[in-house]
Amino acid sequence: MVRLVDNLIERVFPRLRRRPYFAYPIGIAIFAVAAMARMGLSRWLQDNVPFLTFFLAVLLAALIAGTGPALVVTGASLIFSWYFFLPGPGWTLDATTFVALASFTILSCLIVAVVHLLNRKVEGLMNERARNEALFQDSALGELQLEQLNIELRHRLKNTFAVIGGLVSQSARYSRDVDSFAQSLSGRLSAMGNAMDLIATRSFLGASLKELIAETLKPLVPPGAKRLDMGGPDTVIPGDVASALALTLHELGTNAIKYGAWSDKRGAVSVKWTLSKMDEDELSFELVWDERGGPRVSAPERRGLGTTLIDSGFPSAKVEREFNEEGVRCRIVAVLKQATTRRTRGRAPSLS
Template identity: 70%
Template sequence: MVQFVDTLVERTFPRIRRRPLVAYPIAIVIFLIAAALRAALSPWLPPSLPFLTFFIAALLTTLVAGTGPGLLVVAASLLHAWHFFFAHQSDAMSIVSLGMFAFLAGSIVAVVHLLNRKVEGLLDERARNEAMLQDSAMGELQLEQLNVELRHRLKNTFAVIGGLVSQSARFSTDIVSFASALSGRLAAMGTAMDLVATRNFTGASLTELVADTLKPLVPPGRSRVEIKGPETMVPGDVASALGLTLHELGTNAIKYGAWSNERGSVSVTWQIEKLDEEEVRFELDWQERGGPVVTAPERRGLGTTLIDSGFPSATVERSFTPDGVHCRIAAVIKQTTTRRTRRPR
């Protein structure tokens, strides 16, 4: 099974993407299946979420057939939804719903397009390594590690995207809230992926991860955020999970916490304790101050779930004090020893 998946990702899908006469018919077939599924599921799906199967269609089409066919599915989905769901109600909400779908589906196509480029880049790099190091035992070991990391990264990334789409739909009551939640989570995941990919998937700078994830969320003004901790590298899977967690904490701070007024601030600090040559103990503190009085949420939404259990093998403690939300994340993680290089700006 693993060999079959590897063959699809490494050989079959790239060949299809290079042959438009094959790629576009595949896109049409995927769209027709998505439309048929949406029609079959109509009795169970709320009218406010008419695009659920088309998100998955755009994701699969871009993965299998490429960016152009993926955009074709997005366009066909817009026309289909307009004809069958919104033609009889040409109001502002219909326009907003169609626009949100176009934006989110385009974001999914863009993320998968970047992933396809990264995959093909890794495959090209592997081919070059095979040519240069085919007679070296060390070269064979490096190639195997690259293959393992490639498979691991692809499976994790597409699993996370699929989970975010389905879970965001589950916890959303309308297309606007669904669009807002999904776009923010895709952006946070994209930030972590970019930081990891620039270092050949070996890890991400923790300082850059925290700063880049929170930068779009911090309100204007002085001293609204403090970021402090020792420079270190974290593995790719930890970076993705931590990026989503920080995004959810920042979003909650804007809605209910320290960033919801003109004077509140957030402090993000962390400590690293070396346990042995391979593992370190990581502790991160998120502390809000100067915001309104906060209380524990009455129900668990997807954001709460991502904060409390989105970080693998971590202990998460949250408290709601008069000073603001305090969240402490502690975990034992693998140490990344890759030498740090400056990212281009």
């Protein structure tokens, strides 16, 4: 019973009061019931207590329907009682009738004012409670998201340190001297750093494919017009794939600077990619790196770390490279998980 009363006062009545097309008919119905009750009690009540049922009607109308309907009930009750009971049937107005009507009006207005203040207080407390509940829920969700972010950060850091360790050891293994080791390692770490920056801006969910390709190649493109032509659709790719793709593109760009299209003033590189949906969270990804206008190239005589990163650094990707008179053409085909639909915990790029 207590729960029912609380529900009426806290939820049902405020909704009715905010809807005049419901509130005023309810107020009129309350007045009608009070009038019929007063007429039915006329056999037992003296005419000097004409407002007995109408005080209750004003109170109920103010509580249920609101201030406007309660004032309407007050006016209707005033006219009804004046006509039927003061001092008898008719519209006569003497001092006794005037005092009775004035007393009823004043008391009814006080009842309406008090209930109006109580209604506003109850609604204010309800709004405050709703705000506090919303803040509490936001706080709980924020803590949950922070915990997930910390878990993801720990995973990314562990994965990143594993990749860096592999890059350091393999770069040292394939480098001829300290200078070449430092130069190759710093470039690879810079590519990884750019990828991590892009991943971090999306709460470690992934990185924008278009931004990743542009930011990775931007430091490598030599000065001059039309040295790089790139284009393709955008999506968000998981962090492990972003790091691997950044390293692959960095190695392709570095090789283009050393031996390929960017090693002279005429060569250019075209980077184009396509995406096609396979199911709800998987995309078929194809990227073509095409060098034109540079010196004639041939397949490397020995397999270094750069070649390893290009051919097998991208997780579960198929990589095809062609060496011809026009330059290097590299085609990468892979299946990507969309990072916007779920977090992806992939393996680190293979360096062996």
